[in-house]
Structures are given as C-alpha cells and as structure tokens.
Amino acid sequence: MEWINGNSLALIGAAIASLAGVGSGLGVGIAGQAAAGVLAEDPKLFGRTLLLQALPGTQGIYGLLMTFLIFVRVGFFGGNMDLTLTQGYWVLASGIPVGLIGVWSGIGQGKAAAAGIMLTGKRPDQMAKGIIYAAMVETYAIFGLLISILILFNAGL
Secondary structure: OOOOOHHHHHHHHHHHHHOHHHHHHHHHHHHHHHHHHHHHHOHHHHHHHHHHHHHHHHHHHHHHHHHHHHHHHHOOOOOOOOOOHHHHHHHHHHHHHHHHHHHHHHHHHHHHHHHHHHHHHHOHHHHHHHHHHHHHHHHHHHHHHHHHHHHHHOOOO
16 A cells, blocks of 8 residues: 555545535535525525525635645645655544534534524514524534644644
8 A cells, every 4th residue: 555655644634624615515505595495585685695605605614724724734835745654644633623523514504594594584683693593503613623723733744
C-alpha cells in the first residue's frame, strides 16, 4: 500500500472536511422545498423565506474553510507537501469533526429552517422565532469547526 503516506492521509482529511457541503446542499434543498410551498400561497414572502433557506448553507462554508486551512497548513498550494505518517493521521483526524457534524447539522438545520418557513407562511410576524430555531443547530456546526481547527493547529506541523 504505497499510497498510504502522510500526504495522502492529509488529502483524505481535506476531502472529509469538504463533506460538510453535502449537509448544506441537502439542508438548503429541504428548506427550499418548504419555501416553494409557502410562496405558492403568498409570493410576497420571498425575501423572508430566502433568508431562512440560506441558513443551512453555512456548513458548506465551514467545510470549505477547513479544507483550505488544511491545504495551507500542509503546503499543498506550494507543492511542498512532505508529511510523516503520524502528521498525516493528525490532519486526517482534523477533517472529521467539521465534515461529519456538517453533514448532520446541515440536514437538521434545513429541517428547522423549513419549519421556520412554514411558521413564516402562517404568521409572518413570527419569522424571527423561526430563525432562532434554525440558528440553534448552527451552534453545533461551529463546534465541529472549532474542534477541527484545534486538532489541525496542534498536529505538530
């Protein structure tokens, strides 16, 4: 298994971090379906529903940020990657929290945002409450990003 080395493990870690975008894509899609239903009843609510639909997109941003941090930290852009196997495992581990938490929190936030969109459709004056419910899920995506950053910056690179 010649391909298992520090460099390849680091790139796998970056790929895992980028999986957070899957959660965002699914979450934004879930919220978008709810928004389309609400707009069929009241097209004037487009701006309000769009705001709620956008919320699950942040997990993808966190995954992209972590992927770039990994690339910069390991010298990917400069073409001078030379990681030991141990360093590669550390970098691989750093991509897991933001990637996996991003998938699940993106989906969960999409569902919470969809519920907020439905609330807004029935009672537009209650939109802020829907945003708060969706934002609660965001907390865990941020925790995943912070854990990933702490692992990466303590990997001895």
